[in-house]
Amino acid sequence: MTSFIDLNLYPDSPLPDAADVTTALTLTVPKIEPKEEPLDNIIHTNPNLNFSLNTQPCSTPNERQNVNQNNISLDTQPYSTANENERQNVNDVYSEFNRISEMFRTAFSSAEKAVPDDSRAIVLVPEENQFGNQHTAVADSSRRKNQQRSGELVRVTNLGIEDERYFRHVVRKTRMMYDSLRVLVNMEDEKRKGSHVFGRNRSARGDLRAATVMKERGLWLNRDKRIVGPIPGVYVGDIFFFRMEICVVGMHGLPQAGIDYLTSSQSSNGDPIATSIIVSGGYEDDQDAGDVIIYTGHGGQDKYSRQAANQRLEGGNLAMERSMHYGIEVRVVRGFRYDGSPSGKVYVYDGLYKVVDSWLEAGRSGFGVIKFKLIRMENQPDMGSAILKYAEGLRNGSLQGTPSGYVSMDMSMKKEKMPVFLFNDIDDNHEPMFYDYLATSVFPPFVYHHGGNGGGCNCVAGCTDDCFCAKRNGGEFAYDQSGLLVRGKPLIFECGLHCRCPPHCRNRVSQNGVKNRFEVFRSKETGWGVRSLDLIQAGSFICEYTGVILTREQAQLFSMNGDSLIYPNRFGERWAEWGDLSQIFSDYVRPSHPSVPPLDFAMDVSRVRNVACYMSHSACPNVLVQLVLYDHSSIAFPHLMLFAMENIPPMRELSLDYGEADEWTGKLSICN
Known part of the structure; x- marks a missing residue:
């Protein structure tokens, strides 16, 4: 007590x-x-x-x-x-x-x-x-x-x-x-x-x-x-x-x-x-x-x-x-x-x-x-x-002697903008090296033909608060000028292929990829885990949770073969906690626009995966899942983008709320 x-x-x-x-x-x-x-x-x-x-x-x-x-x-x-x-x-x-x-x-x-x-x-x-x-x-x-x-x-x-x-x-x-x-x-x-x-x-x-x-x-x-x-x-x-x-x-x-x-x-x-x-x-x-x-x-x-x-x-x-x-x-x-x-x-x-x-x-x-x-x-x-x-010494190489245990200095094989290290000083398990690295999710071809491209903005120098993409997001952008998530939403529309704004536009945050140096490491407590060599500010984009996207019918066939599947609809809705002002304002309303149907797809990570797949489950996580669209307009198949829920110090393990347990096995859908 x-x-x-x-x-x-x-x-x-x-x-x-x-x-x-x-x-x-x-x-x-x-x-x-x-x-x-x-x-x-x-x-x-x-x-x-x-x-x-x-x-x-x-x-x-x-x-x-x-x-x-x-x-x-x-x-x-x-x-x-x-x-x-x-x-x-x-x-x-x-x-x-x-x-x-x-x-x-x-x-x-x-x-x-x-x-x-x-x-x-x-x-x-x-x-x-x-x-x-x-x-x-x-x-x-x-x-x-x-x-x-x-x-x-x-x-x-x-x-x-x-x-x-x-x-x-x-x-x-x-x-x-x-x-x-x-x-x-x-x-x-x-x-x-x-x-x-x-x-x-x-x-x-x-x-x-x-x-x-x-x-x-x-x-x-x-x-x-x-x-x-x-x-x-x-x-x-x-x-x-x-x-x-x-x-x-x-x-x-x-x-x-x-x-x-x-x-x-x-x-x-x-x-x-x-x-x-x-x-x-x-x-x-x-x-x-x-x-x-x-x-x-x-x-x-x-x-x-x-x-x-x-x-x-x-x-x-x-x-x-x-x-x-x-x-x-x-x-x-x-x-x-x-x-x-x-x-x-x-x-x-x-x-x-x-x-x-x-x-x-x-x-x-x-x-x-x-x-x-x-x-x-x-x-x-x-x-x-x-x-x-x-951590600063690891980043700039000023430490006397490289710490033993590094299996790979970039397991992404340059598919990410920043290297992803693989570290294991516990045993000889090098399992993450056996998978092909997937920097962004692979969607079925029909997704890109569903509902058209949704149009785009004409902001040549950078998006403004009254542009087309701002209106799609409810009248305001989801990110501030430094790229921090202002408030979690059911779905965020980032500028896409048909927008005229530059790559550094404030509404192109998650699609620009990883900005921190991450490390997949072997842990006695959680098996494999993920930590950063950089200090991550609360609200910052971390990475995408990637996999090969499967329809319900495809997922049923894959699960029969015992393949590792992730079910996005089971992730905890932690996005609703980021920006929650109900303690300040009595009439605060949880964001509900746009209305997103239940996610009826699975992600196959049995052969390809990225750094996010090694994040551990926690009932009190420091990372949230935010749904984002930018390369197509099918709201039923969004990207799963991860953002920091708090200031995450270097070398501290990153964790997700994987949500409900599998109704058949009683196990959480964690691939590691």
Whole structure:
């Protein structure tokens, strides 16, 4: 059973008074500054976003976190589902995205209301900064807004397999919601400014706006209790592209300060307690050796992030010292620059550390700084930051000596744009090499003559929001300017052979093939599995699930021969989870256009297959199946395109929801 332990801290021996300790340091500072991350300075959001139509947002959240004395439960409501018969006329294309745009307009207008300062803050934040109150509790329907964060410390224990799966689902669902809000904010800002170049006008700061909306809806996680130790549903190695997302999932409660802690006024015995830190090299005296960190306390920096005054043992500094005294572990998140990240940085959760020592010394600047020595606790998964560096070494060949176990450096035989590696350091099984590699599915010839070609757009320079292909998709494209999936749909129409737009058109994402370096590897747990050497951003295209497409009659004959068949109609409809905003808006409707008949075909992978065929099954997958058409117009025979449901770190196994078991054998339709 899931349980948690209250941490009421009453040591047997008397504690030194904090004021006496501070006096002994003989340091004087005019004020205590939070330890900020220099690269994450909050940028004011643009209040002039324009939206269309008229729909009111939900005023009551559907999900809130509840913690009691016996267990921790995150009560969630079932997903909202649309009536599939609601729109009978497929020619009446309903513009779902325009409707959502209005929801965003009303949501963000309420998000920009003035927020009162928090008297418990160490340094008050200017009123014009709408994110200045991130250290306060999230409001929900049963509590007033800006309620102070809980002062109760707990440690979650005894999580079973089902508990782990449940909490992982809640965290993933929250992160998908955050990503959907962020992407849509940026898209609306691009449209408002008439920009068609991704990243040129980002004044909306979708990462900040998304966090504000979720905060006002009470959708930030782990705000009712201060959790010491691991956060349920967050794994060591999980990667975040935005600092605010770390706050949303409850890993670190402050948007800029490097030390998150329980203040002395909230603590049961009057001592502040640190719960997490962010290490990003913001202080010149920091030293990071991986398992051992010499961490500089906060305070004394000027606006140029230079040490300009002495530090004092107060606030977060005192909280770190008290955590050392009580032996309480702290979560460590590392942040560093990373090419390809939409924010220019990544944040990696690297696990739990113990503060084992603290002292005062003169720093490089000549001013007194407080230092803390942290050592990583044993029996934890490998650090995510170390795996990132290892994967980078594999990609650029900078590792000393090639790791043994590589059977092939490209099992696709150059049929993919990026090499697909085959790795096995467990046994002598080289089975994937015995199959012909198939980069895209093979359809029956009659499919290409069914229903004509559907026409095409005349966008010579690139597709616009009012072109023919946009209308086929319900009035908006399924991808943003960087190629990320905005919202899952029953079917996506990409530009095809009869369109005049160039190959780099924003509506040609999945048809352009693999962009990441994948590796089929031998696993003791799952047999064969798939992982990437690249960091994959949530919403990114991964690859197509390929095979030889068979009609029902052909499939019956093949199955009689015992051949390996995949039945696409059994895949879980995870596409409906990507972009699901039912927790934000009460009238959110699951996309139902275009209406797609049940997939009545099978895929033969007994002789030919691609990298996707080696993905493992999971009830909590990180990859979804999205149906796409681009080279023909038969909606009964779409391509099965795979997209990332979350940020997938390098070397982490990719998994799919293969759905229902076979009604005859009781086995999942997994070819490996």
